[in-house]
Amino acid sequence: MRQRGAPVVTYDYQKAFASAVSAVRAEGRYRVFADIERQRGRFPRAIYHGGDKPKEITVWCSNDYLGMGQHECVIAAIKNAADRVGAGAGGTRNIAGTTHYHVLLERELAGLHKKEAALLFTSGYVANEATLATLSKILPDSVILSDELNHASMIEGIRGGRGAKLVWRHNDVAHLESLLKEIPPGRPKVIAFESVYSMDGDISPIGAICDLAEKYGAFTYLDEVHAVGLYGAEGGGVAQRDGVETRIDLIEGTLGKAFGVMGGYIAASAAVIDAVRSYASGFIFTTALSPVLVAGALRSVKILRTSNNLRERHQERAATLKARLAAEGLPVMPSVSHIVPVRVGDPVQCKAVSDYLLDRRSIYVQPINYPTVPKGTERLRLTPTPLHTDNDMDELVDALNEAWDALRIGRGAAPAVLAKAEAALP
Ligand SMILES: *Cc1c(COP(=O)(O)O)cnc(C)c1O
Numbered sequence: 001m002r003q004r005g006a007p008v009v010t011y012d013y014q015k016a017f018a019s020a021v022s023a024v025r026a027e028g029r030y031r032v033f034a035d036i037e038r039q040r041g042r043f044p045r046a047i048y049h050g051g052d053k054p055k056e057i058t059v060w061c062s063n064d065y066l067g068m069g070q071h072e073c074v075i076a077a078i079k080n081a082a083d084r085v086g087a088g089a090g091g092t093r094n095i096a097g098t099t100h101y102h103v104l105l106e107r108e109l110a111g112l113h114k115k116e117a118a119l120l121f122t123s124g125y126v127a128n129e130a131t132l133a134t135l136s137k138i139l140p141d142s143v144i145l146s147d148e149l150n151h152a153s154m155i156e157g158i159r160g161g162r163g164a165k166l167v168w169r170h171n172d173v174a175h176l177e178s179l180l181k182e183i184p185p186g187r188p189k190v191i192a193f194e195s196v197y198s199m200d201g202d203i204s205p206i207g208a209i210c211d212l213a214e215k216y217g218a219f220t221y222l223d224e225v226h227a228v229g230l231y232g233a234e235g236g237g238v239a240q241r242d243g244v245e246t247r248i249d250l251i252e253g254t255l256g257k258a259f260g261v262m263g264g265y266i267a268a269s270a271a272v273i274d275a276v277r278s279y280a281s282g283f284i285f286t287t288a289l290s291p292v293l294v295a296g297a298l299r300s301v302k303i304l305r306t307s308n309n310l311r312e313r314h315q316e317r318a319a320t321l322k323a324r325l326a327a328e329g330l331p332v333m334p335s336v337s338h339i340v341p342v343r344v345g346d347p348v349q350c351k352a353v354s355d356y357l358l359d360r361r362s363i364y365v366q367p368i369n370y371p372t373v374p375k376g377t378e379r380l381r382l383t384p385t386p387l388h389t390d391n392d393m394d395e396l397v398d399a400l401n402e403a404w405d406a407l408r409i410g411r412g413a414a415p416a417v418l419a420k421a422e423a424a425l426p
Helices: 013-026 072-085 093-097 100-112 124-138 152-161 173-181 206-216 270-279 291-306 309-327 347-361 390-406 415-423
Strands: 036-038 045-048 055-059 117-121 143-147 164-168 189-194 219-223 250-254 264-268 340-343 379-382
Touching: 036 055, 055 390, 072 291, 100 117, 100 264, 100 291, 117 124, 117 270, 124 143, 124 152, 124 189, 124 219, 124 250, 124 264, 124 270, 143 152, 143 173, 152 189, 164 173, 173 206, 189 206, 206 219, 264 270, 309 340, 309 390, 347 379, 347 390
Parallel strands: 143 164, 143 189, 189 219, 219 250
Antiparallel strands: 036 045, 045 055, 117 264, 250 264, 340 379
């Protein structure tokens, strides 16, 4: 029993939180969220609420890569679903939350990826985290071989599975093989990797990784989050583009980026899907996605399966922007995808350039700092979409030039980058 009148020493919780944030601030990587209001039908225009008064800006960093989040048909599907069934799913998938829209979308996604089945999650993050943890638990004494640049959600899933993990050097198939060789043939092995790495815009050698998986009897887990809707004849991703999707055991994707809505999923054999459905905590114990969102995503997937127009225009826009930046001597990094990273190399300058663009030129590009990218490689990550016009590009290039001069940031794209960017122009 505490004696009456004795001083009580308690822990100062608020101070602990504040000092954790101070550490982030001291490194110049404190995150400020931009308060924006998207304008339906006017993407990439939006209203910025963070200044003295609201103003119109042009967004250059959205992952709504094709503008599907504002596609008339997607919005119509969402409205229609809300009118028919209301707002929420009303339960977990097991307890009253499996709506007919969920069933239809899972069927559609299985078809998109040429797999037997698919399973929806509340986000791509949850899909990775829940599935990788479950694979480790189901496959006894398994080893997960993880690319060193894999997304945080994959790393968390692997950690949560508490199984053995080996990290291979980014996209280095020789290193991957040297690790595979050391593992006894009978031991389960999962190769976990991405197709498009979203911060550098490079693409993995999926076919070569499948060769190794077949040679050493490994299971392949591919995150196509930044590729679904964007690559392949039906928007099935880079594996589809490269003609290797049937060699991949499990494809993971999101409905929140190119498909413009929200949610995540996996597609695989019926046996894999049934097992994850039955064991994954992050799937079982959470309310199902709203049927309204599922209906919108279903429409979006269907549209992108049957038309290449947006995909072609998207690639053209990205190639054009890369060539223009390189021609100006702005340090565009060597991306082979739709992502256009421009190196700044310092967190404080990176934030300064972003502030400059927003305040003076009404252009919104979020600074990308550590831990999202390694220290010293801080960058702007531009995501041109089919809805960015030549005029928007003129404005952007001019504003970047101005900011680079005003803030005295280093220039000079390597000549190889310039040549590559020009070669990629259609
Ligand atoms: C964004 C992202 C995810 C998560 O997807 P969400 O649907 O946004 O949760 C997973 N993997 C990668 C590589 C990502 O960039």
